[in-house]
Amino acid sequence: MSARDATLPAQPKPCVPCLLVWAGLVAAVVASFAWLSLDLRTLFSAESLASMGRFIREFFPPDLSASFLARTAEGMLQTLAVSALGTLLAFGSGALLALPAAGRWGALTRAGARFFLNLLRSVPELVWGVLTVLLVGLGPFAGVLALALHTAGVLGRLFAEALENAPPAPERALREAGAAAAPAFAYGCLPLVWPQWLAYGLYRWEMNIRMAAALGFVGAGGLGQMLYFHLSLFQQAQAATVIAAMFVLVAAVDGASARLRRALVPAHA
Template sequence: MTRAHLPVHARPRPPIRWNSSIYWVLIGIAVLIALSFWTLDLQLARMLSIDSAVRMGKFLGELLSPNLDPKFLSKLGIASLETLAMSALGSLIAAGLGLLLALPASKTTNGVKSAWYSITRLLLNAFRSIPELVWAALLLISAGLGPFVGTLALALHTTGVLGRLFAEAIENAPQGAAQALRIQGVNEGRIFLFATLPTVLPQLVSYSLYRWENNIRAAAVLGVVGGGGLGQMLAFHMGLFQMRETSSILIAMIILVVLVDALSYVARRLMSR
């Protein structure tokens, strides 16, 4: 029996169905990518030239020889502690504000929205839509230069991120214990404290620790606008093309991220027991 005589349901499907919208979407994305390469002024010949390779080799040679002068390392240690304090305090403030905003931004058991649902959702969207760097630039007018600006910028942006994550976790929490307390006439505040919060607390802590890791890296970017810490040192020495000092600062940032990542891993393991 030939393919033409097979029933419609028994015929093999063609590998590409041009009447499917997904293929046209992929073709459109491919066209946009091709146009992006065409509109960008990619000077590949200049980038792959011998002169560029020589300069890049010299740059890497300086970058791979960090400055180990004790006086500079002392300043680097103080800036590292400053960055660690900025990220930790900013994350802590964001976790508290995010939880407060997540309560009205989450639906109840029956899917009923609170009176402040739309406003708090809009506020959380606004907080996380503005990057930390922009927050720091805006806060410079009122708070001036220094780590305080960096801490506030990290806290505001992270509040929007954690608030949304916390709200989703509260909405998706198991409702068995909460429903049992609700039937007995317990008010919603006690239900959250004794039923919902213990269930979602490990997840909330995990989200907060993850954002702390991200804030270590974000604190480095804030130095561009004078946010203090390692970022300010990095912007200063990179601006002067002092690659040995820049290398030391980058190593300090890597060490900080690794330490915070290790602390987060240990904390998650302890919570999972």
């Protein structure tokens, strides 16, 4: 063996567990295609491509009449209001539920609060939407409740984890100095977790603006309900305008949320 070969690092041994994991993933994908009878050749056949092309052409040109644009703008405002109000209610509810979920009131209340939060977030927004429509009827109120219920479960769990990971020393020092529990939490712990809470809330608002549009398909108002109505009547020109409005609204909310996070959340948070 030459001196040059002696300085070369030894070749790493093959990672047998890694290879087994990759083989299992490939086998699972192949088995899924076989079990679900997915045939991609049908999707990309000449007949399917021609049918998709005809369907897409029916969306152009969009309906840009003044009356329909006014209705679409009203739907955008309704969708925005549903997402904002639902997120705001969820933020407050999640903050309240995060206190017992973080173990501040004992192990029993911690287990109960975490079970309730898991129940709220385990039910998808669309399922909550169906239930709230049955409860309060068609309209934006059902959408607000559906978003608030699911998002409260998500934010409550995230807020509780932030509380558990917060340094306990500032709050403990205030308690030892004679401060009551509420002021000690407000001045010793809340300032440490507030930037995280705010970032989580703004991020969920971005997600809820998309879900608020989708909730319209179950009768919760807004752009989704308009889109479902016009697609049901094969009015693709009007549907194209509503889809474009959804894109504009989501892009605007994403940009506004990102700027708010940069302005309100410290860089070190």
